[in-house]
Amino acid sequence: MRGVDIEIEMGETVALLGPNGAGKSTTIDMMLGLLAPDAGEVSLFGRAPADAVAAGAIGAMLQTGSLIRDLSVRELVTMMASLYPKPLGVEEVLELTGASEFASQRTQKLSGGQTQRVRSAVALVSNPELLVLDEPTVAMDVEGRHAFWRTMREFATRGKTVLFATHYLEEADAYADRAVLMAHGRVVADGPTNEIKAMVGSRTIRATLPGADLGDLAALAALPGVSGADRRGEAVVLTCADSDQTVRALLAEYPHARDIEIIAAGLEEAFLTLTGDAAKPAPGGQASPVQER
Amino acid sequence: MIGLTYIRFELLRTLRNRRFFALSLGFPLVLYFLIAGASKGVHSIGGTGISAPLYFMAGLASFGTMSAMLSSGGRIATERAAGWNRQLRISPLPPRMYFRAKVITSYMMALLSVGALYAAGAALGVSLSAREWLEMTGLLLVGLIPFAALGIALGHVLTPDSIGPAMGGGVSLLAFLGGTWFPLGNHGFLHDVGQLLPSYWLVQASHVALGGSAWPGKAWLVIAVWTAVLSSLAVRAYRRDTGRV
Numbered sequence: 421m422r423g424v425d426i427e428i429e430m431g432e433t434v435a436l437l438g439p440n441g442a443g444k445s446t447t448i449d450m451m452l453g454l455l456a457p458d459a460g461e462v463s464l465f466g467r468a469p470a471d472a473v474a475a476g477a478i479g480a481m482l483q484t485g486s487l488i489r490d491l492s493v494r495e496l497v498t499m500m501a502s503l504y505p506k507p508l509g510v511e512e513v514l515e516l517t518g519a520s521e522f523a524s525q526r527t528q529k530l531s532g533g534q535t536q537r538v539r540s541a542v543a544l545v546s547n548p549e550l551l552v553l554d555e556p557t558v559a560m561d562v563e564g565r566h567a568f569w570r571t572m573r574e575f576a577t578r579g580k581t582v583l584f585a586t587h588y589l590e591e592a593d594a595y596a597d598r599a600v601l602m603a604h605g606r607v608v609a610d611g612p613t614n615e616i617k618a619m620v621g622s623r624t625i626r627a628t629l630p631g632a633d634l635g636d637l638a639a640l641a642a643l644p645g646v647s648g649a650d651r652r653g654e655a656v657v658l659t660c661a662d663s664d665q666t667v668r669a670l671l672a673e674y675p676h677a678r679d680i681e682i683i684a685a686g687l688e689e690a691f692l693t694l695t696g697d698a699a700k701p702a703p704g705g706q707a708s709p710v711q712e713r
Numbered sequence: 714m715i716g717l718t719y720i721r722f723e724l725l726r727t728l729r730n731r732r733f734f735a736l737s738l739g740f741p742l743v744l745y746f747l748i749a750g751a752s753k754g755v756h757s758i759g760g761t762g763i764s765a766p767l768y769f770m771a772g773l774a775s776f777g778t779m780s781a782m783l784s785s786g787g788r789i790a791t792e793r794a795a796g797w798n799r800q801l802r803i804s805p806l807p808p809r810m811y812f813r814a815k816v817i818t819s820y821m822m823a824l825l826s827v828g829a830l831y832a833a834g835a836a837l838g839v840s841l842s843a844r845e846w847l848e849m850t851g852l853l854l855v856g857l858i859p860f861a862a863l864g865i866a867l868g869h870v871l872t873p874d875s876i877g878p879a880m881g882g883g884v885s886l887l888a889f890l891g892g893t894w895f896p897l898g899n900h901g902f903l904h905d906v907g908q909l910l911p912s913y914w915l916v917q918a919s920h921v922a923l924g925g926s927a928w929p930g931k932a933w934l935v936i937a938v939w940t941a942v943l944s945s946l947a948v949r950a951y952r953r954d955t956g957r958v
Binding site: 505 | 716717718719722725726727729730791792795796797799800802803804805806807955956957
């Protein structure tokens with residue numbers, strides 16, 4: 421972790437976005453007081469993490485974890501609710517998280533998806549001011565994911581602050597007001613999700629352009645909206661910020677271009693670009709403006 | 714009071730774990746009947762002046778209760794492996810209440826084990842006055858304090874797969890050096906080592922039958938020192954244990 425400086429306002433929903441190993445979980449551990457920073461300071465509601473935790477202001481669904489056995493779902497949620505000063509009603513939370521149907525079952529009998537729901541119930545029942553979710557939807561199916569985010573959205577509208585870590589750009593885009601992009605233990609971008617999406621959401625245009633030479637490649641790199649050009653056999657690959665503009669210019673200049681594909685760049689690639697790793701000739705890394713293979 | 718509901722569910726969980734329950738109560742009972750049953754008529758075992766059924770009743774109570782106290786370590790290690798320890802750390806549950814819940818649960822198991830062995834002892838002819846039963850029980854409960862701390866410390870340091878051998882081996886060794894299987898005599902190496910261990914003094918609780926005080930001042934000192942050392946280790950282990958396991 422190096423120089424992570426994030427400030428979150430009350431009532432915001434913030435996504436901590438980054439590939440695996442970016443430092444999201446480490447950041448969250450520090451926020452929750454589970455890990456002490458070597459240098460610097462973490463403060464929650466103007467207090468030390470331990471004080472905010474002791475006051476019951478924090479609820480969290482940690483990344484790894486299952487449940488303790490030999491209690492029913494309802495008993496487990498009741499037990500956790502009893503630890504907080506102003507918990508939500510147990511039945512209300514079971515309903516909200518879709519855990520009512522199996523509330524009488526022992527925790528060791530649950531499926532993976534059901535376990536995740538109970539884990540989210542444990543986090544919600546604390547009725548925290550700040551809800552922290554560390555890659556909460558990893559083990560969920562698509563339907564479960566939607567239901568989960570609906571629940572969290574509902575909770576956020578009560579004026580609560582929600583911080584969640586994810587490596588899905590779509591999740592950050594759909595559910596957060598703001599995204600903080602992390603890579604290699606650093607914050608590489610921080611802003612409203614639509615800006616972040618534009619930033620990392622670059623597209624790649626791939627077209628077959630027979631006979632294109634190095635001169636053409638330089639010309640292609642100079643087309644509007646293009647940030648990089650690359651040649652692979654007969655095909656050219658253009659990385660662009662504004663693919664609409666580029667594709668118009670491309671067809672105007674090279675009417676014989678065919679097999680045109682426009683592909684949204686993966687988050688991992690976008691991160692590599694943002695962190696500047698792409699400039700290094702790393703294996704598989706995306707290219708500097710003009711490169712021939 | 715915050716924590717009461719937590720303690721209640723902790724107890725409930727332990728009682729619901731039937732296999733653990735049956736094994737930790739049943740094993741010392743079976744051993745007791747095997748050992749003491751064979752020497753039922755011995756009125757003064759090893760020249761101690763204590764009958765074999767009484768001596769082994771205290772001996773197996775020491776064995777059973779040590780296991781019961783240390784079993785909290787197994788439960789803690791499993792909770793940690795499930796990430797539950799971290800979940801509790803980010804709740805307002807005060808560490809004091811967490812420790813209290815673990816210790817109360819351990820003592821509940823220990824008392825059940827003691828009760829079962831007393832019943833078995835009575836069946837083999839152990840007969841004590843009410844005062845002697847109470848005094849023996851009191852000494853056992855005091856002598857178990859260091860083991861409550863040891864269980865918590867081990868639970869926060871070891872993993873579920875390493876805690877089994879650690880506890881099995883540890884309890885066997887402490888029981889052997891404590892004189893669970895035979896009296897250690899009044900002098901010699903084993904006697905000298907035994908006197909420094911809390912397990913020895915658990916077994917010595919059977920001396921209530923001889924009148925006077927069963928524990929000399931040395932016993933209280935040994936228990937106090939082990940309690941102080943192991944408690945501080947337990948607190949340290951707990952404090953350091955916030956990472957992902």
